[in-house]
Amino acid sequence: MTRIDFDKYEEFYAKRTGAMRSSVMRDLMAVTAMPDVISLAGGMPNTSSFPAKTLDKITHEIAMHGAAAALQYGPTEGFDETKENIIEVMAEENTLVERENIIVTTGGQQGIDLVTRILVNPGDTVIAEAPTYPGAIPSFCSFEADVIQVPLDDDGLRMDLFKEVLGKLLKAGTKPKFIYVIPDFHNPAGVCLSFERRQELVALAKEHQLIIVEDNPYGQLRFEGEALPTLYSLDDDDNVIYLSTFSKILSPGIRLGWIVAPAPLLAKFNLGKQAADLCPSTFAQKIVNRYFEQARWQDYVDTVRDIYHKRRDAMLTALDEYFPEEAIWTHPQGGFYIWVTLPDYINTTDLLALAVEEEKVAFVPGAGGWVDGSGANHMRLAFCGVPEDKIEEGIKRLAKVIREQMVLYRALQGE
Amino acid sequence: MSKKKIAVLKGGRSLEREISLKSGARVEKALKALGYSVDVIDVDVRMVKRLKEIKPDAAFIAMHGRSGEDGTVQELLDILGIPYTGSNVLPSIRCMDKVLTKHILVADGIPTPRFYAFNRDAFQELGATDTLPIIGEELGYPIVVKPAAQGSALGIRFAHEESELPAALISAFSFDNKVLLEKYIKGKELAVSILGREPRALPIVEVRPKTDFFDFESRYTLGKADYIVPAELSPEVAADIESLSLKVFESLGCSGFGRVDILMDESDGLQVLEINTIPGFTETSLLPMAAQATGIGFNELVEEILLCAMEGQ
Numbered sequence: 001m002t003r004i005d006f007d008k009y010e011e012f013y014a015k016r017t018g019a020m021r022s023s024v025m026r027d028l029m030a031v032t033a034m035p036d037v038i039s040l041a042g043g044m045p046n047t048s049s050f051p052a053k054t055l056d057k058i059t060h061e062i063a064m065h066g067a068a069a070a071l072q073y074g075p076t077e078g079f080d081e082t083k084e085n086i087i088e089v090m091a092e093e094n095t096l097v098e099r100e101n102i103i104v105t106t107g108g109q110q111g112i113d114l115v116t117r118i119l120v121n122p123g124d125t126v127i128a129e130a131p132t133y134p135g136a137i138p139s140f141c142s143f144e145a146d147v148i149q150v151p152l153d154d155d156g157l158r159m160d161l162f163k164e165v166l167g168k169l170l171k172a173g174t175k176p177k178f179i180y181v182i183p184d185f186h187n188p189a190g191v192c193l194s195f196e197r198r199q200e201l202v203a204l205a206k207e208h209q210l211i212i213v214e215d216n217p218y219g220q221l222r223f224e225g226e227a228l229p230t231l232y233s234l235d236d237d238d239n240v241i242y243l244s245t246f247s248k249i250l251s252p253g254i255r256l257g258w259i260v261a262p263a264p265l266l267a268k269f270n271l272g273k274q275a276a277d278l279c280p281s282t283f284a285q286k287i288v289n290r291y292f293e294q295a296r297w298q299d300y301v302d303t304v305r306d307i308y309h310k311r312r313d314a315m316l317t318a319l320d321e322y323f324p325e326e327a328i329w330t331h332p333q334g335g336f337y338i339w340v341t342l343p344d345y346i347n348t349t350d351l352l353a354l355a356v357e358e359e360k361v362a363f364v365p366g367a368g369g370w371v372d373g374s375g376a377n378h379m380r381l382a383f384c385g386v387p388e389d390k391i392e393e394g395i396k397r398l399a400k401v402i403r404e405q406m407v408l409y410r411a412l413q414g415e
Numbered sequence: 416m417s418k419k420k421i422a423v424l425k426g427g428r429s430l431e432r433e434i435s436l437k438s439g440a441r442v443e444k445a446l447k448a449l450g451y452s453v454d455v456i457d458v459d460v461r462m463v464k465r466l467k468e469i470k471p472d473a474a475f476i477a478m479h480g481r482s483g484e485d486g487t488v489q490e491l492l493d494i495l496g497i498p499y500t501g502s503n504v505l506p507s508i509r510c511m512d513k514v515l516t517k518h519i520l521v522a523d524g525i526p527t528p529r530f531y532a533f534n535r536d537a538f539q540e541l542g543a544t545d546t547l548p549i550i551g552e553e554l555g556y557p558i559v560v561k562p563a564a565q566g567s568a569l570g571i572r573f574a575h576e577e578s579e580l581p582a583a584l585i586s587a588f589s590f591d592n593k594v595l596l597e598k599y600i601k602g603k604e605l606a607v608s609i610l611g612r613e614p615r616a617l618p619i620v621e622v623r624p625k626t627d628f629f630d631f632e633s634r635y636t637l638g639k640a641d642y643i644v645p646a647e648l649s650p651e652v653a654a655d656i657e658s659l660s661l662k663v664f665e666s667l668g669c670s671g672f673g674r675v676d677i678l679m680d681e682s683d684g685l686q687v688l689e690i691n692t693i694p695g696f697t698e699t700s701l702l703p704m705a706a707q708a709t710g711i712g713f714n715e716l717v718e719e720i721l722l723c724a725m726e727g728q
Contacts, residue, residue: 347585
């Protein structure tokens with residue numbers, strides 16, 4: 001008898017590899033990426049609005065005057081100039097940070113990976129929102145974290161439920177390794193953590209000596225309403241690790257993000273980064289450094305913010321017009337995403353197949369935001385990457401397939 | 416003599432596009448290694464134009480699911496007079512639709528799990544919902560709910576009681592306008608690949624999910640199931656299964672190659688589930704695995720499938 005494994009290397013894989021998984025979205029990527037599909041799926045920043053002349057000038061200057069350094073290895077924690085750029089960005093959020101507390105990472109994603117790598121042993125508890133950023137789940141899972149998810153509402157993480165979960169854990173002698181939150185324009189839910197809850201969360205962290213991981217890639221993209229203080233700025237007890245990125249304010253292709261953290265943690269992140277990739281791209285950093293030197297980075301953020309604002313409005317208008325009244329959705333004041341909740345008999349992973357095949361429109365099924373795959377009746381709609389007319393058309397098509405499911409459901413109920 | 420020109424058709428719009436792109440890439444590589452002149456077409460509205468320009472000696476269809484496996488592409492190739500791999504239009508239509516397949520099997524006296532089938536209209540316009548209690552009694556729970564269009568494990572759900580049927584039906588209807596409710600049979604899952612101008616069965620593969628049977632993600636995720644080839648069966652039982660598979664292949668009118676999926680229940684009773692007319696050609700597909708088990712390498716497999724098509728003309 002021969003037992004054939006599809007993969008002859010299977011016996012070599014580490015146990016944690018078994019916890020890594022691909023998402024439904026990845027599997028359907030080949031179809032959703034067809035040019036005639038209106039994709040409300042990917043959170044793609046609008047890179048086409050970046051001024052080509054600026055990029056041309058900067059890269060030319062680097063080639064002519066700074067090629068040697070730009071092509072060389074650099075410090076693991078990133079160039080001082082890059083850290084200065086980061087300080088400038090964070091000052092815009094009224095968050096004051098020191099160079100010594102910054103490490104430049106390869107995209108914001110590496111920040112999540114490093115924090116988990118350094119803090120989590122297999123079986124350790126991590127608390128996250130329900131839903132959470134779908135891209136964080138593979139990081140948590142690959143380090144075999146036990147992820148407990150606490151529901152959020154229009155004001156972000158439900159503090160009543162969070163305290164309940166935390167209380168039970170502490171009573172059982174289990175201290176979570178960290179609490180991962182996206183306070184501004186949550187991915188995928190689109191909501192912000194309210195000011196009161198921010199204060200309460202930071203106070204709880206101080207009281208119980210917990211670590212909060214604040215992931216804030218969308219903080220600069222507020223279209224309306226009052227800016228809220230970062231958790232990092234509210235914390236006076238060194239309990240917050242702050243993660244962000246240049247992806248949404250400049251370019252995701254640049255692959256540069258950062259971690260701000262208390263010195264002891266930062267030293268460990270530095271060791272983790274050495275092991276992972278030695279240093280962030282020096283070439284990419286030089287581009288960012290020159291860009292910050294020569295242009296007002298805020299101008300570009302203003303440009304894209306304006307684009308996203310119009311697109312959000314278009315999506316909200318279309319949702320009002322076309323979606324059935326049984327559906328509810330969030331009204332984000334910034335960021336990239338609207339989160340839709342459908343009747344609980346609709347499974348959005350299946351709905352995606354119908355939407356792509358019949359109506360040529362795609363979105364992200366809600367289940368991706370849960371480690372255990374629950375939340376199947378939700379969907380994430382990204383308004384960032386598609387012009388207004390296509391948004392309207394996409395929502396119209398999506399509404400059609402949702403209504404089809406509803407008509408069928410009523411028939412199945414004998415109505 | 417100049418090299419034979421082969422068009423590899425891959426991709427298309429089906430939900431299995433990804434698998435098809437992988438199948439196509441492997442077939443392309445094999446054909447080039449075999450010395451053919453290869454043109455690859457990622458199928459879209461320009462397909463017919465491209466085929467008319469290329470004028471290939473034959474087309475190798477490396478597409479799965481809608482359009483590629485349901486007779487559509489086959490019909491177009493017939494019109495263009497281009498020989499193609501695998502089954503013709505009619506068997507493609509029959510096998511793509513599990514309901515049609517099962518009716519033909521039943522008519523030919525071939526065992527297949529008991530089933531009922533509906534389209535959307537039956538529920539929305541004819542009150543089929545009121546038959547669900549009867550179906551529940553007839554089939555017993557759990558009931559397997561499947562979209563009729565085969566080619567993907569997506570959309571297959573289990574209803575453990577009547578209250579779970581609506582959600583399972585809505586899921587299945589997301590993938591096709593026709594669904595079937597099938598009696599659940601506990602047993603070994605066997606895949607029998609068929610190959611050749613004179614069809615022969617390749618070694619039987621047993622698919623043994625490492626986790627719960629109901630976990631479909633596991634069944635179709637790399638490394639989440641064991642594949643045992645040849646399956647551990649007595650020579651008599653194996654011979655029965657092979658001859659049943661060949662009978663199924665013939666009964667549906669298939670040609671060239673294909674794969675018959677069979678369940679063997681606890682008392683060794685055999686039940687035919689479905690037939691794939693274009694099973695995958697990826698590194699992890701069952702057909703190449705079965706071929707390998709009898710010493711037929713991938714290139715050889717691809718060439719035999721191609722020659723069936725060219726000699727068939």
